[in-house]
Amino acid sequence: MNLTGNWSYPTAIRFGAGRISEIADACKSAGMSKPLLVTDKGLASMEITTRTLDHLEAAGLGRGLFSEVDPNPTDKNAEAGVAVYREGGYDGVVAFGGGSGLDLAKVIAFWAGQSRPLWDFEDVGDWWTRANPDKIAPIVAVPTTAGTGSEVGRASVITNSDTHEKKIIFHPKMLPTVVICDPELTVGMPKFITAGTGLDAFAHCVEAYSSPHYHPMSQGIALEGMRLVKEYLPRAYATPTDLEARAHMMSAAAMGATGFQKGLGAIHALSHPIGAVHHTHHGTTNAVCMPAVLQFNKDAIAARFDMVAAYLGIAGGFDGFCAYVDELNASMSIPKTLTELGVKNADLDLLTDAALRDPSTGGNPVEMTAANTKALFEAIL
Numbered sequence: 001m002n003l004t005g006n007w008s009y010p011t012a013i014r015f016g017a018g019r020i021s022e023i024a025d026a027c028k029s030a031g032m033s034k035p036l037l038v039t040d041k042g043l044a045s046m047e048i049t050t051r052t053l054d055h056l057e058a059a060g061l062g063r064g065l066f067s068e069v070d071p072n073p074t075d076k077n078a079e080a081g082v083a084v085y086r087e088g089g090y091d092g093v094v095a096f097g098g099g100s101g102l103d104l105a106k107v108i109a110f111w112a113g114q115s116r117p118l119w120d121f122e123d124v125g126d127w128w129t130r131a132n133p134d135k136i137a138p139i140v141a142v143p144t145t146a147g148t149g150s151e152v153g154r155a156s157v158i159t160n161s162d163t164h165e166k167k168i169i170f171h172p173k174m175l176p177t178v179v180i181c182d183p184e185l186t187v188g189m190p191k192f193i194t195a196g197t198g199l200d201a202f203a204h205c206v207e208a209y210s211s212p213h214y215h216p217m218s219q220g221i222a223l224e225g226m227r228l229v230k231e232y233l234p235r236a237y238a239t240p241t242d243l244e245a246r247a248h249m250m251s252a253a254a255m256g257a258t259g260f261q262k263g264l265g266a267i268h269a270l271s272h273p274i275g276a277v278h279h280t281h282h283g284t285t286n287a288v289c290m291p292a293v294l295q296f297n298k299d300a301i302a303a304r305f306d307m308v309a310a311y312l313g314i315a316g317g318f319d320g321f322c323a324y325v326d327e328l329n330a331s332m333s334i335p336k337t338l339t340e341l342g343v344k345n346a347d348l349d350l351l352t353d354a355a356l357r358d359p360s361t362g363g364n365p366v367e368m369t370a371a372n373t374k375a376l377f378e379a380i381l
Contacts, residue, residue, distance in 0.1 A: 003183075003247040010152050010258050015181040015251070017243060020142065023052055023094070023180060024059030030138040030177040032092030034062050036085050038105035039096040040069040048144060048185050052096065064088055066108070069097075072275050072282070073104040074161045075118055081108040085137075095141040095176065098197065099148030099282065102141055103156035106174045109137040110156075123155060123170035123359055133173050141176035144185045146236075146249035147197025147283050149204060149257025151179045159276045165354055166272040181254065183246040191237060192284075195332035198233040198249055200283025202226065202328075203267050203290055204256030209308065210301045211263030211363040222259035223311060228252040230312050230324075237332055263363020266293045266355075270377065273354035278343045287334045288341055292379045294322050296372070300365035338381045348377050 004016030014022055027035050035056065043049050044067035053063040066084045069077050085093070085108055095105030111118055113135025120130055141151035150156070155170040189197070205225035208218055228248045235245035270293070271285040294301075298318065306317035314320045335341045352374040355361065361368045 001244075003244065011175050011179060012177065013152070013179045013181060013254070017182060017184045017247070019180050020048070020052055020182045020185060021055060023055045023140070023142065024061055026140045026178040026180055027056065027061055027092065027094065028059075030092060030140050032061065032138055032140070034064065034090050035092045035094045035140070036064040036066055036088060036090040036108070037094040037096050038066045038069070038081060038108055039101040040071070040098065041067050043067070043097050043101065043144065046188075048188070049096065052094075052142070056094070064090055069101050069104045071100055072159050072166070072279060073100050074159045076161050077104050078107045078111060078118060078158060082112045085112045090137075092138040092140070095139055095151070096144065098143070098145035099150050099200075102143065102148065102150035103158065105141075106139055106150070106176070107156045107158060107169055109139045110169065110171055110174050112137060118158070118169065119160070119167065121169050121171065123168040128171045131171050133171075136171065136173045139174070139176040141179045142185070143181060143250065143253065145189060145193060145197040146186055146246065146253040147200035149201065149253045149255070151176060151181070152254045153257045157272070164276050166276040166358070168359055181250050183243055183250050186246045186250060187241055187243070189240065191240070192333070194237050194240065195334065196281050196283035196287065197253070198229060198236065198283070199287035199329070199332070199334065201249070201253040201256040202229040202233070203283070203286035204260045204264070205229065205252070206290065207265045207267055207363065208256070208259035208262045209304065210265055210297060210365050212300070212365045213263045213363060215262035218259045218262035221255045222262070223308065225252045225255035225259055226308065227312055228255070233328075234331065264360040265364035266296060266361070266368060266376065268360035269355045269358040269364065269368065270351075270380070272358050272360065273351045274338065274343060276354070277351065278346070280341055280343065284334060285341065287329055288336070288338060289380055291322065291325055291329070292376060294325065296376055297364065297366050343381070346377070346381060348374050351377055
């Protein structure tokens with residue numbers, strides 16, 4: 001099968017091995033003449049990054065780079081990036097990397113032209129309308145992991161460095177203008193990152209499918225996304241150079257983020273404060289939380305996951321699906337508890353309060369209260 005395509009949904013996507021070579025053309029088509037490439041510290045000096053900068057420089061677009069991005073990016077990272085963007089006279093952003101780099105890059109492109117504080121644009125009601133849309137810079141996104149799907153998202157998760165809360169910054173124009181999905185860029189991922197990011201994509205699909213909101217298009221995308229993860233994540237984990245598996249996982253990641261327009265739920269509501277306070281890997285944290293959340297939501301979702309199990313070829317309906325999730329986590333050495341993940345001396349009251357304020361709670365099929373959310377944290381600890 002030729003896993004190459006040019007798609008226009010949910011934005012312009014150039015999908016296929018080797019297509020990072022088109023980065024300069026993608027930037028020019030987005031209207032950039034001097035882009036700033038934003039990535040995380042670990043990727044900044046890697047060959048895939050320097051090669052991308054070489055492509056930009058050879059096309060006369062310079063090699064601007066900002067890489068002061070924490071694993072859970074913060075408002076301080078955003079302030080530093082905006083300062084570099086403004087001082088350098090850049091006219092667009094190349095978002096390059098995993099979820100952290102992509103999220104921060106999108107915020108830099110969004111915020112650099114605004115005059116209000118970042119938290120004025122939190123995803124609350126219609127706060128996004130406070131932004132001047134004409135001052136939002138174009139974005140070309142290049143994912144190097146297959147997990148968050150931030151390359152096709154209209155929001156970024158940023159940690160408030162004062163309150164240690166993860167906040168969602170949203171604007172429709174944060175959706176990248178062009179995306180390059182090149183599975184060759186994901187071949188070098190360590191196994192634990194392949195697992196954590198792949199299970200993040202799976203969590204997005206599971207929660208979108210569980211959400212009670214009405215969005216049949218997202219429902220279908222989430223279902224097929226789960227199938228791709230089931231078929232190809234074990235292959236990508238076992239054989240990192242399996243380019244077919246890497247390509248399908250890159251599709252699954254974009255599908256998860258497209259699907260969760262229907263909503264997220266308790267997995268993310270718990271995972272966001274855990275990551276913000278204890279600095280755990282987001283996708284891995286989602287994977288740790290998933291089994292308990294499936295049981296938490298059982299009465300509301302069992303019937304629909306009977307159908308999921310049938311589609312995925314899993315015997316036993318909802319219970320069979322839950323058993324499959326446990327087996328998948330175990331096969332990739334995912335910790336069974338938050339304690340095993342490294343969460344020590346957890347303040348459950350603080351985490352519960354933060355979880356209930358997280359916008360993901362609105363998409364959970366069972367109402368989250370202070371009592372049942374704290375009990376859920378206790379079960380996962």
